[in-house]
Each structure stands twice: as structure tokens, then as C-alpha cells.
Amino acid sequence: MKKWLKGREEQRKFYGVKLGTKTNILSTLTAVLVTLILFLPLVMVFYQFIFIYGYERLVIYFYIIFVWIGVMCFNAVLNYLSVRFAKALEKQNEALQAIEEKYVVVYQLLNPGFAFAALAFIVFIAFQLGGL
């Protein structure tokens, strides 16, 4: 819980830091790209698994849980890398350098607001696909 609260604090600090436009765009885009590359094998494995075992009706619940956890992990890594890359780009920014990004991962992994929104979206998509 302490780490989670610390992570929330660190995330808020990051949102409060004034970043240059270039740093902002570059750190975000690079973080998205690197996170996508990191998650690509897992996405491929999951997609191909669904392709073969999609006929099992129980797979839909596995699908929802796995995608949900996957989205939460993706968000955590993305936020972690955004802070890390921003720190690499603005070494002179003291407020930014003071942020401890490892706590951001803990907070984002268990971010209730994002978790609820992600689950609602995934269930909505599953309904649209006629899976539930």
C-alpha cells in the first residue's frame, strides 16, 4: 500500500512537471513504441491461442481476464518508460530527476480508475463481437 501511495504521488509529480514540447512528444512516442515491441510476442501468442481455442466457450472469460491484466501491465510499462525517457531527455530538470519511476509501475498496475475503464471497454468489445 505504501508503494502504491508513493507511486500515486510520483505520478502526480510527473504530471505537475513542466516538460518541453519536444521532450513530451518524444518520450511519449518512444515509450509507446518500445512498449508495443515489448508486448508484441505476448499479443501474438494470445491472438494465435484464441484462433485455435476460440471454439471453447469458457475461453471468452479467460480472454477478458487476460486482456484486462495485459492492458493494465501495458499501461504500467508505458507510464514507467514515459517518465524514464523524459528523465533521459531533460537531465537538467531537477524536479523531473527527483521522480522515482519504479513506484509509478506499482501505482499504474493497480490503478482502480484505469482498471474499471479498461474492464468496461473490454466487456463492451466482447459484447459487440457476440462473445458473451
Add this chain to the structure above:
Amino acid sequence: MKAIFRDLLSWFANAKPFKKCLVLLLFLIHVFLLAITFVKVDYEVLTPGSINPIVATNSQANDYWVVKISTDNRAGNVNTVGVYQHIRVSYFQYLISKLSPKHDVRVYDPETDLSPDEEIIMGTLQKEYSIVDALIVAYEAAKAKNPAVNIEYSFAGILVLWVRKDSRSNLEPGDLITKIDGRSFGDAEGFRTILSEFSVDETFRLTVLRGGKETEVEARKMLIKNEETNEYEEKLGVGTHEKMVIDPAKTTPKFQINEKLQSRGPSGGAMMALSIYNALLEEDVTKGKMIIGTGTINLDGSVGAIGGVPQKIATAAMYAADVFFVGEANYEEALEAYEELKHLFKPGFKLIEVKTFSDIISELEALS
């Protein structure tokens, strides 16, 4: 950008040996997973699929209808069963497919087997003719019980379903052969008789309907080894089917075929015929039971062989069906799969072997 990479490199350089090893291990796992999911292997996988009610009437709506019969009768809870076919799967898919006894994993030979696109074309053509054949069989059977039912149809030609890669016929899937060297024929037997007059060295002309236009193609027969007899036979090197056309104006009650077909292949023919038959009669021959079945329907009413039987039994076991009809040619295979599945879960349906469409009706009449 450079700063980001410098930061990552310096982090790695300064990391403890354990962390370095962990990163390298994760990198190797990453590359390995990418490789096994991207590299394709020459295997095809058949998995269980889903069931579909395929006939609708004025009183029984159905989102997945293939044929709609204009009556107020019930089409019944009659379902075809489909399987999923995955050609040239990834190495990862090949490995996970081997884990389930419900899957059929077989070697795919790109040199001789049909490509995925050719499979789609063939499956669509098969579905189209199976609908026509099911309508004919069902209307003819219903006509015997209710004289108000009528159907008029005629022979249209020989439909080409697939063409071997080494065929010398210049035919294409979807071609409708109407003449050989200018000579017409009235059925498949007539076609075979004329064809037998030509030797493998002779070139002859085939008149075909291609994309709605009449055209002529040159053809020669070829020698194809019969795997069962080990003897060579003179053939065109194409898969064909006797195509019929129904005269809608002279057919009562009216019917409608859905132009947007959601499945392919002829294996639903027998069940489609049963559902159409039920829709044509006031009496519910299905007795309100949930029926699943598989097998093609031939114009003489016989139920033909199909593939993927174990996967179809596994699919049916996922639903609360009362009866599963299977053709004579596939019964042993179906029974074996049925017995095997009993170890995994209890299929609730009764497996019934049928030879003809009238066997299906008799079996339903005998059900309590």
C-alpha cells in the same frame, strides 16, 4: 532520441550481473516467441466449431438463415455443425494444437493441396450446390406427403469445384461445363460417357459458362494414380458436381436463398434438407427435439461422406442436443470420437447412423 538509447545502454552497462542475465534471458524469450508465432509450418489444423440453425420460415425467424421457406410452419431446431480449418499455421499454433485430442493436425502439402483461397472458392461453390440439392430432396419428399408442394428443376451442367495444379484442362473453379466438342449431355453420366471417348493424347474443346458468359477452352485428360487400387486412371484433373437449377416460378411454396452465406462446404446438406422438409409440412417431424447432424445430401436422397467428423462430434458435445445424425460412411469414425469424448465429458445426444434422407425421417418418427 540518442539520449534515450544512451540512458538504456548505460543502465544495462551499470546493472548487476544478475539483472544483466535476466534482461538477456527475457530478450531471448522475446525473440523465441516472435519466431514461433511468425514462422509458418506446412500443417493444417481442424478444430471444433459451432452449430447453426439454417432455415427460417414466416413464423420462425433466424439471424443465420441460409434458406427461407415462405410458410407459417416451423423449421424446427435443426442445426448443421461446422468446424474451423486453419491452413499453414504458425509453429506456436501447431504446438498448442497438438495439446488437445479434439484437434486434427495434418500435413499440408502446398504442391498438391488446395491453397486457402482455392479452399474458400471450392467451399462456397459446394455450399451453393448443396442448398439447391437440399431444396430438391426436401421438396420432393414433402410432395409425397402434401401434393400442394411442388418443385421444378433441370440439369444445368457440370460445375468445376477445383482444378489440380498439373491439370491440362484450362478449366477454372466455378466454370460450368455444358458441352464437350460441341456435344451436349443431360447428366453427369452422359458427361462421363462422352469424356471416356477421348484418350490422354487428344485435345478437345469444352464449352463452359464462365462469369455468366459462354466460352470455349481446350482440354486434355491426364493420368492420375488411384491411391486405393494403385492403378492409373484417365481424368480431367478437376473436381466436379452435377449442377441443377430450380425454376422458382413453378415451385410452391416459395423459397429464398440468402446471398450472404456465412459458412462454406456441403456437409450441412442433409440437415438443411431436413429443416426445409419440416418447414414445408404442418406437422413437426422433429418433435421439438434439438437436432444436430452432418453429411452431404445427394439428389437420390443418399447422405454422403464428409470430413472433420471427430471435431464435429466434439462441437455437438458442447451443446444440449438430443440427436446427432451421421452418414453411413462416417459412422464408425463418429462412434470412435463419441466414445473417446465420453472420457472428457458426457455427450448428451444419441448418435444415429443414416444412409438416406428417408432414414432420417424414419428415425425421427421412431423417437419418443
